[in-house]
Amino acid sequence: MFAFLSAPENIVFVSALVLMLLLGIVQAVGLAGDADFDAPDWLDWLGFGRVPLLVVIVLLLASFGLIGLIGQQLARDIFGILVPGWIAVPGAGALALPATALSARLIAPILPQDHTTAIDIETLVGSGATILTGRATTGSPARARVEDWHGQAHYLMVEPDNAGQVFEEGERVLLVRREGDVFRAIAVGDHHLPRLGI
Incomplete structure (x- = not known):
């Protein structure tokens, strides 16, 4: 297992998951504040506006890392080799975007919603x-x-x-x-x- 995770073809995916865990820990201990971010309209489908920015980033990192590692595991099981990073990384990135959008839509109803008393x-x-x-x-x-x-x-x-x-x-x-x-x-x-x- 360690050999698989530490393989050069997988280092980008493992790094994404480690970064996702670090962001989760930082948020859990309250070191990160909620950042306001006005996303362009074409990013709305990714989940911006439905969930906080940090949640979208965590979902994107998790999706990218997991899709990459699962894809590499399947490639090793079927073909006996790991897919080179220059193919695996863009492929996992392309699949991570819709996975992030779907995840954001699924978890948005269970997250606490922002409430403001600010007025014009x-x-x-x-x-x-x-x-x-x-x-x-x-x-x-x-x-x-x-x-x-x-x-x-x-x-x-x-x-x-x-x-x-x-x-x-x-x-x-x-x-x-x-x-x-x-x-x-x-x-x-x-x-x-x-x-x-x-």
């Missing part, structure tokens, strides 16, 4: 906010606090949408639009904000 800041328009620091006048924004629908607090700069209006600390306002880094707001007054129960 533009979606805060229509929310109620509280002036925290400063006095907001036209051209002079004040710092305000607003919560999104996840309950996450956001701190932003707010100034009145109407000329001559002033917002004092502690005042509740309604964000009506965004201009660059500043949100325009109107006084809550008698306005009803069903999202916030005001």
